[in-house]
Amino acid sequence: MEYKAHIRVRNLSVSYGTEQALKDVTVDLPEKKITAIIGPSGCGKTTLLKSFNRLIDAVDGIKVQGEVYLNGDNIYGPGIDVTHLRQKMGLLSQRPYPLPMSIYDNVAYGPRIHGIRKRRRLKEIVEHYLRESSLWDEVKDRLHTPASSLSVGQQQRLCLARGLAVEPEIILGDEPTSALDPTASQRIEEKFLQLKAKYTIVVVTHILRQAIRLADYVVFMYLGQLIEHGPARKVFENPQEELTRGYIKGVIV
């Protein structure tokens, strides 16, 4: 099966001070598929993910070398508007962090900062994306209560709606179910499987079974290095590298 690449990473190295988090990573991530980045903790999964929307920029003393191409443009090249880049990627973090405002304002936050002011339009957007993340029915009667009053699982779906509302091309998930109970996790996973028809999804996960359930494409990292990547089936059933085999069998944790 051939994949069309959406994000192309070329010789990407990232270091924090003296510690090297990513070493010369080169990989293509397919469009409108779910890519799972797996590997033991501290292997650079999250760094790789956050290098896509340049959230790692904010870290003190960070150094980035290499290129990441999104639709052919190097996002680390000169003249790149970081806010515009980030708008193209919705982020789900390990724990849901709703913004300190109402449910409605959380979803409207993105569209508002990007200049949408008309109330009618905002209302449509909020409803549409709350439906898209299967939260609408649960919150439609209390849109103006603080987002912190929702359960953690609901908050994570709210964060998904918030991310989708800026109309990204890509959804980045940084272990997005690690704070959720099994039912809430399952709902997020189902959501991802539906959303991949429209979005490219990249998920960092330390749950191997989640990767097996979701992924079309797998990237295995170990100690900052890319060990193996390929179609999920191939990597899980017939890993080429010793390390990958070990990880999948549960030898390396």
Place this chain on the structure above:
Amino acid sequence: MHLIRGLQDKLARISMLALALFAGLLVFLMAFGLFLRSRPILDSIPLMELLLSSSWHPLKGEFGLFPFLTGTVWVTGVSIVIAVPFSLLCAMYLAEYAPVSIREWVKPLVDLLAGIPSVVYGICGVLIIIPLIKDHLAPLFGSFSTGYSVLAGGVVLAVMVFPIIIHVCLEVFASVPYEVREASLALGATRWQTTKKVVLRKAMPGILAAFVLGLSRAFGETMAVLMVAGNVARVPRSLLDPAYPLPALIANNYGEMMSVPLYDSALLLASLLLLVVVLFFNVLSRLVLIRIERGIQ
């Protein structure tokens, strides 16, 4: 031998306990003492009249505290109006924008400001602010001022409360989880949008507490204000009028003319007022800050 060691231990513990209790109770003792001593004036003149009358003529037995209360409110108000935007922006820069190297340099320097004796601030005010107002600012508005004014007091006080507000604001900003900022940035918000709409909102109770803490410091500050505010017992009508804040009244007059009946009692009532107001603000803001520290919001 054994017995003596045990006894020593006991004695040490008891005496230290007594000292600690005494220190803890001191504030109540002071308030109680002040209350007792201000009883005579409270018995002879109604409190409302004391607070709202403008005539301060101790020799005639008139002790209207209104000019001093308004003087304090004016000077404190001006200082807060000046201090709030400056210190908030400063804290925002240090917490949200500055690289660690700059932050770690500037923070201790700002904290150092808090340790400078207030008389030094007063001197600087007299030497810099007063001439500036007298020679440049007042003529600009076509009015005359000696320079000793509400504005001078406010400016000096503002500089004195900067370090308090900045310090507390920095701690409050640091209590906002980084991931909330990340969530906003990831949506394509700029740093400014993130700071203004997310961090500031999340930090608001703590920031207000920081302001109130600064306010209570400004309210009770004596020496620096006394040196620059002019000390004329009249209700100030403009920024360039002199003012006579409450602490300055007490510091200037206590110990003199004590033969005048009720004079001593009036000044102690003023002290009591000051103590109560400052304590109230202090306790209020500390309660909010403790809650934030514990992560309850």
